[in-house]
Amino acid sequence: MVLINTESASSSPPKLGTQPLLSIRNVAKSFGRNPVLRDISLQVAEGEFLTVLGESGSGKTTLLRIIAGFETADSGEIWMEAQRLDALPPYHRRVNTVFQYYALFPHLTVEENVGYGLKVAKLPKEQSVSRVEQALAMVKMTAYAEFKPGKISGGQQQRVALARALVNRPRLLLLDEPLSALDANLRRQMQVELKSLQREVGIAFVFVTHDQEEAMVMSDRIALLRRGELEQVASPREIYSHPATAYAAQFIGHTNLLTAEVSRGIARCKSLSWPVKLPDGVALFSLRPENIRVAAGNTDSDRIGFRGKVIWQAFHGATELLQIECIDGLLLSMRTASGQNSRGNLLLEFSPEDAIPVRKSQEAEKGL
Amino acid sequence: MFSRAYRTAITLPPLVWVLVFLLIPYALLFCFSFWSVSPAQSIVHSWTFDNYRELLRVNVYLQTLFRSMWIAARVMLFSLLLGYPLAYYLSFHAGRRKDLFYQLVIIPLWVSYLVRAYAWKTILGSDGVLNTLLQYVHLTQHPLDFLLYSPFAVVLTLTHIYTPFAFLPIYASLEHIPPQLVEASQDLGASPFQTFWRVILPLSIPGVVAGATFSFVLSLGDFLAPLLLGGPSGIMISNIVVSLFGAAYNWPLGAAISFCMMVLVVALLFMSEKLEKKWSFR
Structure with a gap:
């Protein structure tokens, strides 16, 4: 029983006609005898906000981890434009992740956390300082630059995690239920902020959530995952007005x-x-x-x-x-x-x- | 929440225990260190700083203390050099064999110290396993005599004995590092080496400090290894204390040395606690 915000997701439709940014081709994965993903094929367009929506155990986080490189698929391929992605270790992929519990480095300050990716990439100091400043300003955390992550609130940690990922200018940002640890009010506020930020930076987002309302509010397209299989991939309006399966109809709305x-x-x-x-x-x-x-x-x-x-x-x-x-x-x-x-x-x-x-x-x- | 009588009842026994077996003996030790021995070998209960003066005047005491610290420092270094990679491997790469390896590290701890020290004696002796082997393969003509009854033998044996004490806290601190932090580091482009250097190592510092403290403090006060394997050149400060309390019958001087050691160790523990606090973030 969920109210649908019909004002949302009215952004320009993703351009799927051109070459997609990311292609997932026939990816399958099992843990032991337990199949988690079966034959998943999915494409993400440049600048698109794609939500992978599913209940817990649907395989959505595993799919994200395969894109990031923390898990290897049993079969199938992942391509980023003309580059085969699944052969690369995570640290060579132009993909960054915002983790569910943020995974900020507790021994580094907010500023050092955000600058981490630039530091390991050995970017010249002046450049990295100004990019970190920009990223902190973008998420309105400039005042907390010297704080350790343990001293700031969950919502603030969330922002820092976002800045830490975006400062590297990835082609694709993966977000693993980044809002689930926040309370309801803050979560709604962050949904709006995140969506407008995504439009501002123009980076493609793959956002994983179990919250269908969140998916409806934020996404250009929703990929509904159930028991390791895609039920439907469509815009929120399409999926709501023309659900392909009984499950899609019941899960969304x-x-x-x-x-x-x-x-x-x-x-x-x-x-x-x-x-x-x-x-x-x-x-x-x-x-x-x-x-x-x-x-x-x-x-x-x-x-x-x-x-x-x-x-x-x-x-x-x-x-x-x-x-x-x-x-x-x-x-x-x-x-x-x-x-x-x-x-x-x-x-x-x-x-x-x-x-x-x-x-x-x-x-x-x-x-x- | 609990009644006063209950709280008294449960706090009293440990309190009595600490008082009788720790505080009173330490106080006695402290007193003894300011007393002296008469020529007729009886304790004179008059206050004097002579023992502490003696300690600074006679070279052998300070020399032995420094040698003990040098031995302990080497044991600490080698225990960390062995313990850290072992803990790192177990924590990040052992996979299913983790429990097995862990047990393999722990089991030697249940074997008597004496047995392990004697084992080294049979390995390092001039007719020992190592020398026989070296001569058999014609690497040496004569038995190497620096192997046994030397500081080398003491450092080797103590490293063997105290490496698990360095390993355990390091392992515990590595196990407490959330795997997401390692993933986040890789995700941000850090190579495995960069991830180790910038994330894993800094977050395991409390374990390293604890492990270093254990191995250093335990080997500093050790007296069996130098007794069995040290020879004259491998004597450590505890051997001197033992002989002062025993054959030499100079309890006051022995007490003075013991008290200095105690102050040293307490200072070390205090420092290591500060360091651990500084490097823990949860």
Whole structure:
């Protein structure tokens, strides 16, 4: 039950037509007998903000570690433009990482931490000093240059970790759940900061998270990973409005999954029926709660009307989520604007094109 | 939270123990160091600085003290040179064999000190394993006599005995370095050597300091190795203290030397604690 910020992710779409910055080709990885990634192929465009979204154990961090070079794939290739990346040790890849718990060096000051990459690259002193200053200014940490990481807060450490990675001007920045250790308010603030920073520096970000709201707010594209396989790779809007699988529909946002019997262009689920353009057989549909409405009276011919009783409602601020029981016992969730005072028996409707056919995910779904 | 009676009951036994077995003997030692021995070999309970003056006047005491420190310093150096790479290997590269190697380092600690010292005697002696081998392969014509009954033998034996004491704290400090820090360093472009020099070594300094302190302090006060393997040129300060308390029957002078040693060791421990604090960040 998550509210979707529809104002977000309205940046220019990634240019995938040109040569991608990073290509992951058929990467697979097992730990012992336990397959973690199966045949992953994914491309990242120059300047793109790509989020790898998945539950814990989906393999998202392993994928990131393979790109960074901390793990080797069992098979498959990783290319950065014309260079084969997976043959290089991590310290020769033009990729930098922001670690989940920041991994700042405790014995070095903030300034020394940020300057670390330039120092080991033996950059002339004057250059490295000015770049470190710029990087600290960019994340607003100039005042803390002399502090040790132990003396600053989690959010500040986060900023330092970001500056330490970006100061090296990588082609690609990897972020491993960098916001998960922060509390909710700070996290929302950092989401905005991180996104605007990414646009400012124009470096491609591969961002790993388990938080679908975070993914929706920040990403140009989301790669939804489940049990080591990609379920769908698409923009947040696309993935929300046209989920490819039942899992994608449920994991991103809230949905009603309807198992329907299709015959001669009509889908039937209990007492509901609506026209579809699908071959006969069993099909699965996702119907978002906000696409079920209280009927306006002048029932449009192409809307599907039905009766239902409100059995439970949850207040979500601007909207309310209602649990509806239809006459035949079918349970549906619907979202209405708050203050509609919808209760008792209602006449409801939805448009057939809002019932999106989705692929069945591999094992039994919850819901219907 | 706990009642006063309970707290008294649990603090009293250790307090009594420390008092009876540490504080009172030290106080007695301190007193003895200001007393003297009469020609009739009885202790004279009158206060004098003569023992401390004697200690500075007779060359052999200071010489032996410096020799002991020189031996201890070498033992410390070699223990660190052996212990650090071993700990580093175990912590970062041993993989599945980690536990096995760890046990291999620890097991010798359960073997009696005497057995290990005697083992070196049979190896280093003029009819020993090493000399026999060297002559057998015609590297030498005669047995090498500097091998046994020399400071060399003492340093070798003490290094063997105290390397695990240097290894353990270093290993513990390496194990406490979060692997992410090593990864972060590589990620930022540092080669394995740069990562070692700039991240791993600085973060293991507390372990190195503790290991150095252990091996130095323990070998400084050692008396069995010099007794069994040192010969006249390998005598250490504890041997002198033992003979002063024993055959020479000069307890006051022995106490004075012991007290100086104690002050030295406490000063060392104090310094090492300061250093460890300065280099720990958590």
